[in-house]
Amino acid sequence: MDRRHFILLGSAWSVAALARPRHRGRGVPQPMPGTVPAPASPPTALTAGQPLADLVRLPNGSATPGTFEATLIAQRASKTLLAGRPTEFWTYNGLVPGPMIEVLEGDTVRIRVENRLTQETTVHWHGLPVPPNQDGSPMDPIAPGASRIYEFTLPVGSAGTYWFHPHTHKHTAEQVFRGMAGLFVIRSRTDPLSDSFAEKHLVISDLRLASDGSIPADTAMDWQNGREGNYVLVNGQYQPTLGINPGQSQRWRILNATNARYLRVALDQHTFTLVGTDGGLLAAPMPGLSEILLAPGQRVEVIVTAALAAGAAAVLKSLPYERGAMGMGMMGGGSSTIPLLTVQYFRSTTLPVAMPTELRPIAPLGTPAAYKHLVLSSGMGMGMMGGGGMMQFLIDGKSFDPTRVDLTSRVNQVEQWTVDNRSSMDHPFHLHGTQFQVVSRTRGGATIPETTLAWRDVVNVAAFESVVFKVVQSQLGMRMYHCHILEHEDQGMMGVLDVIA
């Protein structure tokens, strides 16, 4: 096999291919469980071991300080991963993953989005405190061939690791698994780590390739469990190699951009120091973690310190995690360990740097003025997605209706939410527009208080577990909350929150 065919990022993408969109012959495809063929047997393994590529930065087209301006084009792009069998991805600007957006707290961001797909799309700014009408919700689709401008200003205090992805009603899962997702980093001028720690970005995505090189549609099993692919990629590469100097400490921002795969990440012979979650830095570093669970949609910032000798190597992997999915063992899901990348030690050493003992203040949200209780459930339904006997995935017994308001909150009021999972599968719960603080988790009658103050926008609610968090919404308007297993979201495991004065 020809190694040149395996470079996913950079110039190897064919711009000629981008210029001629290929139509799949169905404008608004509806998933039809039971009618899609089973995935073809996994093709020959992709080539591993290339140096980890840096994410391509989305260039700032504005010369005005404090302003970021750019264009994202939702478009097909073709890339040959399997010799002679090109794969068509759906991308932002022809890249998988999408370009990385990097801005400073306080910046005004203006991004033009052009939809060159043959179905509606939106760009959702996952985790960012942007106004509801700029958040790419399913209520504001961009028609095929149309474009729009998203504009928002990012407040001081919002520094963190976020991402962007489509959020079109019923098509989010497909657009993401075909390649549409990108990292969005907001930097702070007062970041206590930025000068001392080399930064790496790990965007972890899932790819299923059929033996002809195509990306098959979701199967009935995918709609049930959420899709897991046959390759887990880092920055679009299969098991790449990340270099580190002995003694060096690196800051890794890791994003789980998969539709449904739980990543229980561990690095052989190393521990992680957790320094940040979805919404930015913790109050203080948490050293000595042998593993970190990243549910779909979640991000972390960790410090990895190179404690081994020159020439050593260690594998970053995802350990088995039982999320209650049915029949996932055969697909490489819950029961297997998956290598993600290899950390390769260089010869030249780096002098160790001291870890600050404090990162930033996090004030606990105060006494709640209102309480909400949400129930996640699943059960046999009347066929939400076009066939009888399909599972339904519900919040408070209801399936998503964009014209219905399910909950209301008062702006700037502290609320306490209990999310109660009464199903036998884990669901990563996500709320738009803000960050929350987890208070406790209850499972099997035992309540475990959360000991670390952290800002999150996704929390895993394990099977038959309930999770309590505190939250404040600071902008008026409609917000989504949903399961971040994207097939569940597309099937209606989502609700609408109206934030009122």
Ligand code: C2O
């Ligand atoms: Cu990342 Cu409403 O989603």
Ligand code: CU
């Ligand atoms: Cu979101």
Ligand code: CU
């Ligand atoms: Cu779910």
